[in-house]
Amino acid sequence: MAAMSKQLSEQFSEQLGEHLAALAALLDERGMLLDAEECRPYVTGARYGNGQALAVLRPTDANQIAGIVAYCAKARLPLVLQGANTGLVAASTPDASGNLLVLSLERLRKTIEVDAVNRSVLVDAGVTLQELNDALEPHGLFFPIDLGANPSIGGMIAANTGGARLIKYGDVRHNLLGLQAVLLDPPGQMLDLLQALRKNNTGPDLKQLFVGTSGAYGVITAAVLQAHRLPQQTATALVVPRDQAAVLQLLQALEQDFPEFLAAFEGISGACLDAVARHIPDIGNPFAPEPVPEYCVLIELSSAGSPQAMGVSLEDALTACLEKLFGDVIVNAVVGRGKELWRLRHAVSEAVRQEGKVIAFDISMPRSALVAFRGEALGLVDSRHPWLKVMDFGHWGDGGAHFNMVWPADAPLAYDAVIVGTLRHAIYDLVVVKYHGSFSAEHGIGPYNQAYYHRYISASAQQLSGKLQNLLDPQRLLGVTWFGEEGER
Incomplete structure (x- = not known):
């Protein structure tokens, strides 16, 4: 033997x-x-x-x-x-x-062909977001998916990334005009869908099969993306709401006054703000000498039109709007200092990691449910695991939140994966079952959260997704994500 x-x-x-x-x-x-x-x-x-x-x-x-x-x-x-x-x-x-x-696909990055008139760009899948925007900038254009990382375009399509400015520009799916992919069946066949068209009603939109499917349906090799005009003016503010309910009142007021201009609406808890001030060099509490607030909101308005052409300054208009809301909806605000405030926002993840072992949640739900969810989730964590520090932030303007928490190194209990697993189930049950949300707002599906896909996605959706995956990859050779029902792979 x-x-x-x-x-x-x-x-x-x-x-x-x-x-x-x-x-x-x-x-x-x-x-x-x-x-x-x-x-x-x-x-x-x-x-x-x-x-x-x-x-x-x-x-x-x-x-x-x-x-x-x-x-x-x-x-x-x-x-x-x-x-x-x-x-x-x-x-x-x-x-x-x-x-x-x-x-x-990191070496697949030779092609960046800009069509400034069509506001589109043909790119190889390995081109990075920074390389793309560097090529678009001389044409007065940019690709508006704002992220803390520098991903490749193919990876952004596979994950359907969103980012901080989704409320104005949409996610990758909304900005994808065309795509090229190599298929597993017939093996090695090229599927060319690289038309730079915004209107094309000639049958199923096949390119969308490859968006948000974690590379499981085929190998994306190139894409045509819609570009946007670079903003000619922006207005930024970090605002302290009266209370949690006032966050959504503020959002509604901004969308009423600036429906075309609201580009970002980012919630940041006081715990995150405090961590940034303590751990990141040259970034302090922007509200000093007043203490760090319990919660604040980063707001950005933007327009591709100049103040002269539009006859209005967005910063002046934002200041006037906030003054109107002062007392009833907001209690403090820092207006301007856009680069400084965005640097603070992008430093949150790094600062939170300095606090201990991060337990991350990438969730979304209807915006109307965010306040109730946050209150209930904070109560759940405090009653069951009071040593955990909730350090949440995220894209409240599009219903997204990173309801992260930290297990401190000096906690009375050592990090316990079983406790964390039970906590995940409890939080996700709140998000998906009670508040009709998603357990993966932006990050997609992979081995890390595959079990939750099978737990929360309907059987009929899993069955259909599995049939599509089997059709496109009958030998199941591609990727580490399975979209069919559990146990069938």
Whole structure:
């Protein structure tokens, strides 16, 4: 028996060597990584996910990707897709089996073709958000998905990223005009949907099959994106509401007075603000000498029209609006200092990490439910786990919230994964069951939250999603996310 096992192992090793040699032949000399140290950045996730890979494949064009996919389908070699590896649910990193190939699109970044008249841009999937905006800026344009990370465009499509300015510009899905993808069936076939059209009612919108599906339905190789005019004026304020109910009163007032101009409405708890002031150099309490408030809201108005053309200054208009609301809805405000206030907002995640082990929640719900949810969730945490520090912030303007909490290092109990798991169930039950929200507002689905997908998504939706995944990837070789029913994979 031992001799036979050794023979089978040697046979597998020989076949694997042949497979890797065949794949290497499809790439240039920098196209395949095998060394464990070189592979380390590709197998370690930004927050979750730490596995092993058979090899890392780094193609430079769509034809190489088509060849890789065709070969892997024939040889039944599984692939996990990866862009800039900034995802937060482990959907772009291999598992611990060591049986997956990482298909990295980081070198697929030659093309950025701007059509300024059409306000569109054709990009390779490996182009990063910063590279895209650097290319758009000379044309007076930008891609308005505002994130703390610098992801690739392909990864942004796969996760359907949103960001802080979704309330004005929408998420990636709303700004995607066209797409190109390599299919698993027929293996290596190119699906070209790269039309730069805003109106195209000629059948199903097939490009949307690849949006928000974590790379499980095909390999995105290029996209046509809608660009927007760069703002010619902005107005920023950090506002202290009278109480939690006043946050939504403030939102309604701003949308009534500035329906086309409200670009961001970001809630920040006092705990987060205090952490930033204590841990991030050169950022203090913007309300000093007054103490940090219990809660505040970062507001941004923006317009592509100049004050001269529009006949109005947004900052003056915002100041007048806040003055009108003072006392009844708000009790304090800092107006202006936009770069400083946005730096504060983007520093929240880093500051919170300094407080202890973060227990992160990326949730959304109807905006009308946010106040009631927050009150109930704070009470739940305080009654069950009083040593936890709730440090929440997020995109209240679009119904999103990062209801994060920290398990401090000096807590009376050491970090306990069982307690955290029970807490997650309780919070998600509130979000999804009681307040009809989502347990994954922006981050998508991956191994980190796969179990909650099966727990909360309806059986009929899972069945249909699984049928689509089986149709597009009948051998289930692509990715580490399964959208069908639990136990079927």
